Amino acid sequence: MSAIITTEAVVLNTYDFSNTSKIVVLYTQKLGKISALIKAGRDKNSKIGRTADILNLISIVLYNKDVREVQLLTQADMVAFFGNIREDYDSLLHAHAVLELFQYLVKEHEENQRLYAGLRKILYRFDQKAELPAVTFLRFFIFFIELAGYELSTQFCSNCGRAADHTKDEAGLNNTAGVLCSDCAQKIPHTVHVSQELFNALHCLKSGNRESGLQPGGAIRLISMLESFLKYQIPEFQGLKSIKSI
Ligand SMILES: [Zn+2]
Structure with a gap:
């Protein structure tokens, strides 16, 4: 046919x-x-x-x-x-990192309207230069990870279920357990500490807030944390090549 x-x-x-x-x-x-x-x-x-x-x-x-x-x-x-992306090296690298996720982690011949709409929207957002390119990338990265089935809950601890307050709590990220409250983060081995700033940013980016409060250093730390998390979930994922040097 x-x-x-x-x-x-x-x-x-x-x-x-x-x-x-x-x-x-x-x-x-x-x-x-x-x-x-x-x-x-x-x-x-x-x-x-x-x-x-x-x-x-x-x-x-x-x-x-x-x-x-x-x-x-x-x-x-x-x-x-997307002329504005092309003329700014940092925007270009982060937009390429989005394309990399599709190249290496998205299967062929599987239609997904939410993923398509998300890709389209994030490219326009990079082009608007509304914020740091790393923050725009993070918005998409979090959306992508959750759409792939790995929940990053900022409302409840994934282990004990305790309600979290992103405005004042610290947290932890564990490859098998997910996002943890600070108590569980201390008890469960191999948990990466998530500072209050990064936990709050994770919550804001997940919720689509315009302000994430992230500085460049924090954005890079959060990207690297989520990258390690995704590498563990999907062993064939080699990490993001476009933004490796940053
Ligand atoms: Zn807990």
Whole structure:
């Protein structure tokens, strides 16, 4: 069975293919993550080839054949180019870290409207430059981790169930138990201490608050804490390469 499909997509990556063609890895609204071939896509006159570049949000037409691994991309129009992300190195690195999560941790051919909407929204947020890029990344990272099924509760201790007050409590993060109150954090081995500042920030970012109160150092610590947590949950996850050097 084959079909012509029109959908929107974010370009996650591109590869050269044969002498003139190009393969793009896309996260699409209708088909989830897919690879698509652009015939003669490396020709400088190829409009599709230029449009389907990493990070772009594009509207596409695909010739979709169920039996074929790689679909054929026959049309691509720009929806958003995210110029503000591209001109700021820190924004670019963190936006690439979002794309990395899709490349390495999202399975192919699984449609997910919430995940697609989340990706679209976070790219626009990076482009608005409303806050530190690391904080924007964290908003998405927390959403992504929870959508993958690993709850990061800031309301109740995952071990004893005690209610938490994010405005004054410290906490702990444990790979198997999740987010813990400070008492359980001391009792359960291999728990990473989460300061009051970071616990409050985790709560604010989870709840979509505009203000997280995070300074650059705190944002980096929280990213690294959640990265270790996710590495434990998904052993094939090697960590975030784009922001490794930060
Ligand atoms: Zn507890």
